[in-house]
Amino acid sequence: MTDLRVFVTRKWPDEVEAALTSRFDTVLNDDEGSLDRSLIAHAMARYDVLCPTVGDTIDADLINEADRCRLIANYGVGFDHIDLDAAKAKGIAVTNTPGVLxxxxxxxxxxxxxxxxxxxxxxxxxxxxxxxxxxxxxxxxxxxxxxxxxxxxxxxxxxxxxxxxxxxxxxxxxxxxxxxxxxxxxxxxxxxxxxxxxxxxxxxxxxxxxxxxxxxxxxxxxxxxxxxxxxxxxxxxxxxxxxxxxxxxxxxxxxxxxxxxxxxxxxxxxxxxxxxxxxxxxxxxLPHLGSADAETRRAMGMRALRNIEAFARGADLPDRVA
The missing domain is CATH 3.40.50.720 (NAD(P)-binding Rossmann-like Domain)
Known part of the structure; x- marks a missing residue:
């Protein structure tokens, strides 16, 4: 356990959520749906790590208001829903989960x-x-x-x-x-x-x-x-x-x-x-089922966790995209 604060925008596989909460001060979303934009802004102002998905648009306005967040650990390989230029300018690292899906x-x-x-x-x-x-x-x-x-x-x-x-x-x-x-x-x-x-x-x-x-x-x-x-x-x-x-x-x-x-x-x-x-x-x-098998969704979460753990240690991020 560290004092790193992690905010997860949507419900992840149980095993991944358990691993996150055992290692970090983690807030989970018990709802399968998306969060209101204001709640994501609130989280980026008060948590060190934001864990979004493809359904969460993390644009320049949200990033520019992020007073505390320093890592966006995306749950997925695609990251076009995140403004990478704004994140770089703000000093926020961005990672994804390549290979596993x-x-x-x-x-x-x-x-x-x-x-x-x-x-x-x-x-x-x-x-x-x-x-x-x-x-x-x-x-x-x-x-x-x-x-x-x-x-x-x-x-x-x-x-x-x-x-x-x-x-x-x-x-x-x-x-x-x-x-x-x-x-x-x-x-x-x-x-x-x-x-x-x-x-x-x-x-x-x-x-x-x-x-x-x-x-x-x-x-x-x-x-x-x-x-x-x-x-x-x-x-x-x-x-x-x-x-x-x-x-x-x-x-x-x-x-x-x-x-x-x-x-x-x-x-x-x-x-x-x-x-x-x-x-x-x-x-x-089809309703965006590309990665929707249990093994893959679990592996995606564990890959995101690996990046968060590296961030907590101050080590190089394995899957950094920005």
């Missing part, structure tokens, strides 16, 4: 790909509503996955993990677009081919999966022009950040049948889902 998110991207291709969301809704009239040859015919081409936009840990699943499990041809060409075992194992031009990848891919960080640099990377460049009959999958896709353009494309379908786990203003998508059958909509 790679497999869970890649699994979910593959799940969305299969759901969109095989129209399982439509089928499940039909069964639950009592509208299923029985098997017939042309009922809910979707797209095959095995042997098709997958285009991965952003080839970091999660993109590479998805490529491995798609190639080894389904024999898919892998294309990838990234800032730099990647080498090593992943390219050898998946025979992934680098596409320096995004449009070139879109034109060749039966499925396109997004794995880039959020922020202004990638906002609306998938816009109306990108959607128009996609191969006829193709599908878009996004488990990265909602801001990467122009959802109005996507809805218009889905209505016209180009792309043929989509699978989305993230949205620009969560928990709000763009209304234009809600009445479309050819899009699978």
């Amino acid at each position: 790679t497999d869970a998110t890649a699994d979910l991207a593959m799940t969305l790909l299969l759901m969109a291709a095989r129209r399982t969301g439509e089928g499940e809704r039909m069964v639950r509503s009592g509208e299923w009239s029985g098997w017939h040859p042309r009922h809910l015919v979707g797209s095959a996955v095995s042997g098709k081409t997958l285009g991965v936009v952003g080839f970091g840990r999660i993109g590479q993990a998805l490529a491995k699943r798609a190639q080894c499990g389904f024999g898919m041809t892998i294309l990838y677009h990234a800032r730099h060409e990647v080498g090593g075992d992943i390219v050898r194992d998946t025979r992934a081919r680098f596409c320096p031009d995004l449009a070139g990848l879109l034109e060749q891919s039966d499925f396109v999966s997004i794995h880039v960080p959020g922020g202004e640099g990638t906002r609306h990377l998938i816009d109306s022009d990108a959607l128009a460049a996609m191969k006829p009959g193709s599908f878009l999958i996004n488990t990265a950040r909602g801001s990467v896709v122009d959802h109005d353009a996507l809805a218009a494309g889905l209505r016209s049948g180009h792309p043929a379908g989509a699978g989305l786990d993230v949205f620009p203003e969560e928990p709000l889902v763009p209304p234009a998508l809600l009445d479309l059958d050819n899009v699978v909509l």
Whole structure:
């Protein structure tokens, strides 16, 4: 136990909360929902460490009022909801939880790909509503996955993990677009081919999966022009950040049948889902489940704890991003 004061904005796994409270003067949130902005401001003025999630916007105004907080230990790998420049100017360190959610998110991207291709969301809704009239040859015919081409936009840990699943499990041809060409075992194992031009990848891919960080640099990377460049009959999958896709353009494309379908786990203003998508059958909509398995959520918390412990010792922070 130290006199370091830690404030957690949302309920974390029990094991992680127990570890935090055993080591530090910790205030937990017993509510699964988000905190009012004024309470976060209050916490940053009175606690040494703030532990937010992707659903907590930590902007410059909050940071500039933070009289005591000196570490933002984010619960998650993405940090575009935190103003890093303001934190740096204020002398507040920011950490994240990389690596531990790679497999869970890649699994979910593959799940969305299969759901969109095989129209399982439509089928499940039909069964639950009592509208299923029985098997017939042309009922809910979707797209095959095995042997098709997958285009991965952003080839970091999660993109590479998805490529491995798609190639080894389904024999898919892998294309990838990234800032730099990647080498090593992943390219050898998946025979992934680098596409320096995004449009070139879109034109060749039966499925396109997004794995880039959020922020202004990638906002609306998938816009109306990108959607128009996609191969006829193709599908878009996004488990990265909602801001990467122009959802109005996507809805218009889905209505016209180009792309043929989509699978989305993230949205620009969560928990709000763009209304234009809600009445479309050819899009699978999930409530940000990318890291939602028990092992991963626990590992994320323990990774955040590791950064807090390093901060308490005055040691280098293992996962510092600012």
